[in-house]
Amino acid sequence: DTGVSQDPRHKITKRGQNVTFRCDPISEHNRLYWYRQTLGQGPEFLTYFQNEAQLEKSRLLSDRFSAERPKGSFSTLEIQRTEQGDSAMYLCASSPPTGAGANVLTFGAGSRLTVL
């Protein structure tokens, strides 16, 4: 098991373009989170999936952001019409459904977005 994988690691785009990030969680983990982190700040919650169901979404998430987890495995986070303020590290985390690890998040290394 290689942990939580995120792709791409870095993305530079022009304002107004759409971008999509992919997260592959640890295989037996049914819980998946997306966070956003800007420089000098802690990670900010964006959304949570349990299997394929999106159970929680931050009120801070504008309608330009959408996340999916169609088969309960990998997830995608799409940002439409990117703005410079979207420049950040986008982090994905997963955790298993039961057991001692159920409360433990394993994070990926993140996808860094730069909007020019």
Place this chain on the structure above:
Amino acid sequence: DAKTTQPNSMESNEEEPVHLPCNHSTISGTDYIHWYRQLPSQGPEYVIHGLTSNVNNRMASLAIAEDRKSSTLILHRATLRDAAVYYCILRASPVSGTYKYIFGTGTRLKVLA
């Protein structure tokens, strides 16, 4: 969302113990206390968590005040590899309708050789 308060930064000498404090006066009875750390250019990494009793694992110890309004993460012998930002997080029980972990700005720990 319940809030946590941590010092912005702390310093420690290598090989000495480090006590990282966290205040969470608005904690509710079912909130778990979690600690994560983030090394430069990496995602956060789990350190330890607990509810009421003190907890120990191979990385650290967690001391929880009796009234649960504060906690302390203890690194028994700091090494240079422990230099990171340490986040104290309250995680509400899902029965409250939320699943999120709320990160604050954390404590940046500097370890001096």
